[in-house]
Amino acid sequence: MDGRTDQQRADRPRPAGHSPGRPAPGRGPDERGPDERASNARGAGVRGSSAPVSSARGSSAGGPNARPANAPYPAPGGVPSERSGTRPGQPPLVGRHDVLQVLEESLDEAAAGMFRFVALAGEPGAGKTRLLGELTAGAVARKLAVSSGRAAEFEQEMPFGAVVDALDDHLEEHLPELGPATVKLLVPVFPALAAVVQGTMPTVTGNTPVARYQLYRAVRRLLEQLAAEDGLVLILDDVHWADEATIELLDYLVRHPPRARVVIAVAFRPAQASARLASLVEASLQGGCGHRVRVRPLTEDEVAQLLGPDVTAGRCRELFEASGGNPFYLEALARSDEPLAEGPQEGDLPPAVRAALHMELSGLSPDALRVAQGAAVAADEFAPALAAVAAEVSDPVALSALDELVARDIVRPGAGRFRFRHPLVRHAAYGSAAAGWRLAAHARIAAYLADIGAPAAV
The missing domain is CATH 1.10.10 (Arc Repressor Mutant, subunit A)
Incomplete structure (x- = not known):
């Protein structure tokens, strides 16, 4: 259920894997409410109370469900989903069959040569990051390259922050075959290129519509080159924090898809998504290249399955x-x-x-x-x-x-x-x-x- 927060994801050790960029997001217990389930979560609060009401009741002393004082609660132990990449000590992925099906279909379509855009929307803690981990596992199984990054709340002034986070480390070590004109356009965006291309210092590109269009074409060309050999799954988490330049770039890529085996998967909190991000997702659906999946809260039966028979x-x-x-x-x-x-x-x-x-x-x-x-x-x-x-x-x-x-x-x-x-x-x-x-x-x-x-x- 990975409902991890920005701080926890930033501090997590990133697993090594088949990735031309940064390793894919780690996985937590089933957070499958893709779209982090806009929870209609009804908690233990009572309207009209004048102090917070407990969200977990009845586990103190006494009662049939009580457990001994200081006794740790058993780890969830439900039955894993068929294709969950559950690691030791990690709660299994429960439910989410609809989301997993969309992810599988998108990977299969990309492997066949098509471009796909996948949007997972859910509230904090719903399991979006865990599902992106499942997407990574599926991509690796198909021998598709994976590169992942995330937007951060306090880095919104950095243009293309999530994309740079995903690709910059790879570019520092593996410069794809790009023409000088394309590289010149990309140098101001990706710091690694400035060091690789004979120490070239980044310059600020113009902010005119034509200059931005040329830059977006250059990024599309970069993705095509990165995907040329093994395909590419580009994962961008927490894009509700993404800067406007990143959203505009994604909009361009949806309207002018890379001509290669590319999947772009994003995850975001719908209640914090900008109107432009929502419009981008809608445009991907209308263009026939997109999938939108809402990660909803677990049902009571799924909760029981996750907790296991001992509870x-x-x-x-x-x-x-x-x-x-x-x-x-x-x-x-x-x-x-x-x-x-x-x-x-x-x-x-x-x-x-x-x-x-x-x-x-x-x-x-x-x-x-x-x-x-x-x-x-x-x-x-x-x-x-x-x-x-x-x-x-x-x-x-x-x-x-x-x-x-x-x-x-x-x-x-x-x-x-x-x-x-x-x-x-x-x-x-x-x-x-x-x-x-x-x-x-x-x-x-x-x-x-x-x-x-x-x-x-x-």
Whole structure:
């Protein structure tokens, strides 16, 4: 379920493999909700509660599903999918048959000489990266070369960042047969070429439409040369963070496909995708070269299969409800030594989940973070006015902050109210605030509700 975060993927050791560029994304437990399943995850939150509600219940002392204190939860042990490249100690890939079929078909079509563009869309933790790992395994089995890269939130000012990440290391060691004019166009994009081509210093290319068109043609020519011998599967992860130049290049390649055995596979979070990225994916479908796959949450049956026969039905249901079927949350909760606390008590998030969610929160502006913390004190589902009171900001500031939180998919809008993407996101936001500040926020909410004559639960 690889629902790993940007930070975790950046820090991961990249596996060696048949790759002309950087090794393909690592695989985690089944994260097959390609498109990281825009989770309609219903968590353990209760509307109207004034403190985060536990996302994992009933595993403390007592009860038929209880486990001994400090006893580690058994690793998931379901039945692997037919063609899962599961590694030792890695949870098996469960479900995802529709996604795997699309990936297999795309590889077969590319091996037969066609260009294919594959888009995996899913929320954080749905398993997109794990599925890209399955694509890599399938490509290697067909003796297709693989090159992978990823976009990063804090590198959006670097043009073509994800493409450079995928190809630059290979170009430093293996310069394809390109004409001098093509190389001259590519030198400003790929730093490795400047060192290889007699120490040529990169120069800034013009930003006119003609100059960009010439550059995109040069990149297409580069991909054709890289694919000439063994074909090429180019994998770009986290393209919701990609710079505009990367998206424009991909749009060009979809409209003017490389004349070679090439698959370009991208993964992104749909709630954070730009309009231009969404348009690009749609254009690939209309052009007949694209596949769009939504990575959805695991079903309750798939959760039970992943956890294995040693986990009781009650515990499976509990973990399913707490995780919302999100593979990353599911695995972290299942392995956690200490369950989350319920009600007003401050529980502890599993370390992997805490690190992932705190990474998301760290990218927020100060106002947005403060409003997220205030909303977390209020409820899973909250009115903007209540979040503003808790955060001690004006209504206009709160509304602007909520726009940012929606854009970052921390919260999602409803009919005049907002709801956290997942109860665990609320839990992380709540825990990120200082304890004294939280107490004061609870008091502000209580006073506000008393002033308007509203009940304590809203």
